[in-house]
Amino acid sequence: MSVSSDSTAGSTTSSAVVSTLRAAGCVFAEDEARLLLSTARTSHELDAMVGRRVAGHPLEHVLGWAEFRGLRVAVDAGVFVPRRRTEFLVTRAEALAPPGAVVVDLCCGSGALGAALVSALPGAELYAADIDPAAVRCARRNVAAAGGRVYEGDLYEPLPVALRGRVDILLANVPYVPTGEVEFLPAEARVHEARVALDGGADGLDVLRRVAAEAPAWLAPGGSLLFETSERQAPAATAIVAAAGLAPRVTACEELYATVVIATRR
Known part of the structure; x- marks a missing residue:
């Protein structure tokens, strides 16, 4: 199910993402939604990112980066995520x-x-x-x-x-x-x-x-x-x-x- 569309208001989109992530078992759904929304450049990209997260991909692989000691570090799919x-x-x-x-x-x-x-x-x-x-x-x-x-x-x-x-x-x-x-x-x-x-x-x-x-x-x-x-x-x-x-x-x-x-x- 799509969580975004061109006509959806930002707050509604955010709520939809949070609900989707929470239903998938993401404990920090609100924080993850904020990161996904701030990273996605289009509604279609957001849908794809949420889909990957719901499928169990690490958040850092979905975003393409991880925060580590104040740095934004690129993390590609398959690469060990810095803890x-x-x-x-x-x-x-x-x-x-x-x-x-x-x-x-x-x-x-x-x-x-x-x-x-x-x-x-x-x-x-x-x-x-x-x-x-x-x-x-x-x-x-x-x-x-x-x-x-x-x-x-x-x-x-x-x-x-x-x-x-x-x-x-x-x-x-x-x-x-x-x-x-x-x-x-x-x-x-x-x-x-x-x-x-x-x-x-x-x-x-x-x-x-x-x-x-x-x-x-x-x-x-x-x-x-x-x-x-x-x-x-x-x-x-x-x-x-x-x-x-x-x-x-x-x-x-x-x-x-x-x-x-x-x-x-x-």
């Missing part, structure tokens, strides 16, 4: 970054983390990488706007060799959902985001092991690797980075339900 809780990781990284920091964003997805961090760090250099071509295409738009570069490939493999031993802040928002638990994720993530951005292997820590193993060679003296994990996985995650020769500490934000491990090169 609000991950803003805590960026906040912790900002507190550690030296002037003119060299920042690398591994498993960058949309590039939201790196773009948000360097926007708060004058003179910082940003490099990002992801194995998913769709994510790389999306990240290039966001990272280019931040003055950085994006590379396609597996973890460190595509990065310039000249970065070895120079990285002050290594952001690695690695997938950490155990393979057996992916099927229990909300459909918005399970169906509409790339599995490579979610599945962390049998215990959820496989990608972290690979990142940690090479991190000391890429970090500058005193540089830090920062990654998000679950509270349950934190002890095993800290053991992994400690075994790689880094000094870990765990920090958490109860408000955002975020757990971040900071592992520093001694």
Whole structure:
């Protein structure tokens, strides 16, 4: 059913969108309606966007963007949607970054983390990488706007060799959902985001092991690797980075339900 028409008053259209979204189970129907109405350029586009949302597509994919730490970040269909809780990781990284920091964003997805961090760090250099071509295409738009570069490939493999031993802040928002638990994720993530951005292997820590193993060679003296994990996985995650020769500490934000491990090169 169409929720808009050229002859429908704005308030009526808004009410119709809210009702449609609420009937589909959208908890924040009013907020979502406001965003859809402000983004759609025509009534036909609005109908299409509402239809996709009702069908279960993530709101950010429908809008084509997500708000992350005050930035409007482009998010294409199929690309991992940056979570609000991950803003805590960026906040912790900002507190550690030296002037003119060299920042690398591994498993960058949309590039939201790196773009948000360097926007708060004058003179910082940003490099990002992801194995998913769709994510790389999306990240290039966001990272280019931040003055950085994006590379396609597996973890460190595509990065310039000249970065070895120079990285002050290594952001690695690695997938950490155990393979057996992916099927229990909300459909918005399970169906509409790339599995490579979610599945962390049998215990959820496989990608972290690979990142940690090479991190000391890429970090500058005193540089830090920062990654998000679950509270349950934190002890095993800290053991992994400690075994790689880094000094870990765990920090958490109860408000955002975020757990971040900071592992520093001694």
